[in-house]
Amino acid sequence: NAGVTQTPKFQVLKTGQSMTLQCAQDMNHNSMYWYRQDPGMGLRLIYYSASEGTTDKGEVPNGYNVSRLNKREFSLRLESAAPSQTSVYFCASKNSQVPYEQYFGPGTRLTVT
């Protein structure tokens, strides 16, 4: 039982390049989330998916797109990376039975130059 996995662990992009961050969970959770965390700050929600086939914007969605490929996988895409998107990105999933108990992946550290 791996929990929540994310790939890649690290990535460096040039401004304007695109990339997709991958996330998968093996806990049969319905809800999945993407957050970003900037240095010294708390996490901010980018997008979430309450169930397979649905996605919704969070607090900071501009510059990102998401795809809920199936119940296990939820990807985050940067179409044209900008230096302001330099951050650590965390994916999470949630057991619908327990309010607020989310399981987080190890994170992807992204640098945009």
Next chain:
Amino acid sequence: LAKTTQPISMDSYEGQEVNITCSHNNIATNDYITWYQQFPSQGPRFIIQGYKTKVTNEVASLFIPADRKSSTLSLPRVSLSDTAVYYCLVGGPYSSNTGKLIFGQGTTLQVKP
């Protein structure tokens, strides 16, 4: 979501009990109080959740007074490995279902030998 206020940082020594208090004066009737722990370079980890009175698990205790305007996370006999950032979150069923957790800056706990 109710706004929360907690100390930016705290220091402690190994073997001591640590209490971190969070203020949430405008907590709503249906809101839960949840605490997360985040180690450096890792995603946050759910520690404990409560609604009123006291909750205890294998990691921590959560004390909630009758007016629910504050809560205290208690870590018994801390060790060096408890050095982390601790986040207090308050929210109700809607924000739980949408995953709209709001992580503030948290409290950085430094445990010294």
